[in-house]
Amino acid sequence: MKSKIDFINGKTNSSLMKLFIPLMLAMTLTMAYSMIDSLWVGNMLGKDGMSALTASTAIVLILNSLAMGVGNGVSVMIAQLVGKKDSEGISKAAATIMVVSLISSTVICILGEMFAEVILTKMGTPADVLGHAVSYLRLYLIGNVALFVYMQFTSIFRAFGDSLFQMKGMLFTVIVNAVLDPVMISWWGFNGVAIATVLSEVLCLIYALYYHKKKAMFTINYKGMSFDNVKLMCKLCIPTAVQQIMPAVSSAVMITFINPVGTTALAGYGVARNLELIMFMPTNAMSMAVTSIVGQCKGAKRMDRAKDYLKSSMLLGGVLIGILSLFVIGFSPLLSMCFGQGAEVAAIVSHFFTILSIGYVLYLLTSCIQGFITGIGKAGLAMVLLVFYYVLFRIPIAIILKARLGLSGIWAAFLISHILACILATAMLYYSQKSKGLEYETNLHPSWRT
Numbered sequence: 001m002k003s004k005i006d007f008i009n010g011k012t013n014s015s016l017m018k019l020f021i022p023l024m025l026a027m028t029l030t031m032a033y034s035m036i037d038s039l040w041v042g043n044m045l046g047k048d049g050m051s052a053l054t055a056s057t058a059i060v061l062i063l064n065s066l067a068m069g070v071g072n073g074v075s076v077m078i079a080q081l082v083g084k085k086d087s088e089g090i091s092k093a094a095a096t097i098m099v100v101s102l103i104s105s106t107v108i109c110i111l112g113e114m115f116a117e118v119i120l121t122k123m124g125t126p127a128d129v130l131g132h133a134v135s136y137l138r139l140y141l142i143g144n145v146a147l148f149v150y151m152q153f154t155s156i157f158r159a160f161g162d163s164l165f166q167m168k169g170m171l172f173t174v175i176v177n178a179v180l181d182p183v184m185i186s187w188w189g190f191n192g193v194a195i196a197t198v199l200s201e202v203l204c205l206i207y208a209l210y211y212h213k214k215k216a217m218f219t220i221n222y223k224g225m226s227f228d229n230v231k232l233m234c235k236l237c238i239p240t241a242v243q244q245i246m247p248a249v250s251s252a253v254m255i256t257f258i259n260p261v262g263t264t265a266l267a268g269y270g271v272a273r274n275l276e277l278i279m280f281m282p283t284n285a286m287s288m289a290v291t292s293i294v295g296q297c298k299g300a301k302r303m304d305r306a307k308d309y310l311k312s313s314m315l316l317g318g319v320l321i322g323i324l325s326l327f328v329i330g331f332s333p334l335l336s337m338c339f340g341q342g343a344e345v346a347a348i349v350s351h352f353f354t355i356l357s358i359g360y361v362l363y364l365l366t367s368c369i370q371g372f373i374t375g376i377g378k379a380g381l382a383m384v385l386l387v388f389y390y391v392l393f394r395i396p397i398a399i400i401l402k403a404r405l406g407l408s409g410i411w412a413a414f415l416i417s418h419i420l421a422c423i424l425a426t427a428m429l430y431y432s433q434k435s436k437g438l439e440y441e442t443n444l445h446p447s448w449r450t
Contacts, residue, residue, distance in 0.1 A: 005161035007293045008083075008300050012308045013316070020289040020313075022167045023158070027281030029170035036174065037193050040181040050339065051263040052129035052190060054270030055120060056136040058255050061248040063108070063141075067148045069244025070101065071155035072288065073237030076295040076375060078159035083299020092224035096233060097152050099225065105148035112141040123252060124259035126266070132190045139191060143198030146205040153208040158292050160217055169204055169211075176200040239379035243370065243386040250390035257402055257410055265407060268348030271336045275349065279324050279360040286317040286364065287371035294375025306372065313368045321364040329353045348407070355411040359418035366418070369425040373432050385428055389421035 005018050041053050074097050081089045116137045117130075125133050150169070157165040177200040184192030251273065258265050290313050297306040328335070336349040366389070373382040394417035401409025 007161065007296050007309070008302055008305055012305075012312050016289060016293065016309055016312050016316070019158075019161060019293065020286055020316075022164050023285035023289055024282045026166040026170045027285040029167065029174050032174050032178075036178050036181055037197065040185060041190070041193055050267045050270055051126065052132035052136065053193070054266055054273075055123065055125040055129060055255065055259075056133040056140070057270075058123065058248070058252040059112075059116075059119060059137055060140055061251060062245050063112075063144050064147070065244040065248040066108075066241050067105075067144075067151040068284075069241035070104075070148075070237045071151045071240075072244060072291055072374060073233065073240035073379060074152050074155040075159045075288070075292045076240070076377065076379070077232060077236050078156050079292050079295030079375075080299035080377075082159055082161075083296040087218070088221075088224070091219045091221040092226060093229050093233075094156060094218055094220045095222045095225045096229035097156070098149065098220060099222070100230060100233060101149050101152045102145070105145045108148075109141045109145050112144075113138055116141070124256050126259060126263060129263070135191050136194045139194035140197055143201035147201045150201070150205040150208050153205075153212060157211075157217065158288065159295065161292070161296075162215075162217065165208075165211055169207055172207055173200045173204045176203055236377075236379050239383035240374055242383045243374070243379070246386040246390035250394050253395055254398065254410060257398060258407070261407060264344050265348060268336075268345045268352070271339050271345060272332075272349045272352040274339070275328055275332060275335055275353070276360075278328050279321055279363070282320055282324070283317065283360075283364045283367050286313050287367040289313065290368055290371030291375045294372050295377075298376050303376070306375065310368060310372045313371075314365055317364045317368060318361055321361050325357070325360045329357060351408070352411050355408065356415050356418075359415045362418040362422040366422045366425040369429045373428060376432065378432055381428055381432060385421065385425055388424055389417060393417040393420045 005015055007015050037053060037057075041050055077093055077097075078090060081093060117134045120130060120133050120137065154166040154169065177196055180196035180199060181193060184196040186192070188195060255266070255269070258269050290309060293309050294306040297303060297309070332353045333346045333350045336346040339345075366385075370382045370385055373379075373385070394413050397416050398410050398413035401412050403409070405412065
């Protein structure tokens with residue numbers, strides 16, 4: 001049992017990039033995966049199809065975020081064991097993770113099937129697209145079980161410093177989904193999008209099982225499962241899951257504000273949210289990388305190294321997101337045309353990005369700090385940060401500003417929440433480093449600072 005990247009003794013920037021770049025490519029493929037459905041639906045089924053997809057994918061995003069959030073906790077759990085070089089502990093923990101993930105995702109599927117229509121109705125989904133939105137969600141829930149378990153495999157591999165598995169898995173999924181979407185839509189209409197998604201997610205899990213068997217990076221000891229590991233998983237994964245679903249829950253609430261404005265506004269937000277992924281995916285990749293690396297550093301009792309990685313991630317990530325933000329803001333009207341939408345939708349998209357502007361750089365900085373706090377084991381503190389970010393800051397501000405400024409007020413609420421969250425994250429970072437129980441060493445080799 002050995003980490004594929006030496007985060008403790010390697011150079012900071014190069015070690016970070018070895019994990020971040022493949023993760024960013026994987027996240028970019030995730031972006032492509034999400035956009036493919038929108039591109040095909042927008043061009044083949046028009047504005048109504050895009051509106052139905054936007055309404056249903058609000059819940060899909062929550063489910064995906066939940067799987068990813070649990071995975072962040074799993075990554076910390078395994079990374080700390082990797083740092084301690086505890087092969088037996090990893091084997092037992094992996095078994096617990098797989099069984100708990102399968103059971104919990106199945107329960108979510110059953111509940112989702114029962115309450116899909118109620119949830120989408122309560123969200124204010126327009127009546128003319130409600131039927132399509134409900135059918136899409138119910139079909140999607142079947143594949144979500146496979147996706148949930150697959151995401152835990154990716155998190156375990158990431159904890160070992162495996163930087164390629166997630167990228168390969170997403171590339172495979174994107175290709176399958178891109179090929180199946182137009183075929184399935186032509187056969188089954190709007191439901192064909194969901195069917196293509198389910199098939200691609202099942203195939204992705206099959207690939208994960210094959211990859212695990214081939215690499216033999218760790219074993220899964222089902223006989224070694226213990227309630228202590230279940231408790232540890234809950235302690236780490238519940239806060240990280242809440243962290244991850246906060247943006248998606250916030251987005252779903254925002255959709256309830258936008259729905260009354262009409263299908264044009266809803267389609268515009270759907271396009272804008274897809275384009276936002278250009279900034280969100282690299283940011284999420286950097287946050288994941290920081291979480292896994294800091295987890296290993298914490299397990300090895302080298303918090304000085306963890307601080308180096310945080311500084312490097314904020315600097316390199318901030319520059320990258322700044323460049324991408326300028327690109328999206330400048331070309332958003334043209335990019336929106338790729339989704340088969342008209343000038344009215346393009347105008348909404350352009351206005352959205354003009355207001356948000358610097359917000360995406362602030363989002364990157366906040367996410368890096370969140371990853372650091374989670375990696376040192378303070379997932380509850382990071383969870384509080386995200387609750388403030390997406391609920392206590394964004395939603396009340398949106399309610400107030402919407403009454404005064406309409407759609408512009410909703411978009412402004414996004415920007416203001418980015419600003420306030422970055423300030424709060426900085427304060428929490430200071431607090432977390434002053435807390436007891438963090439081990440630091442200062443006798444660093446000079447090469448580790450570069």
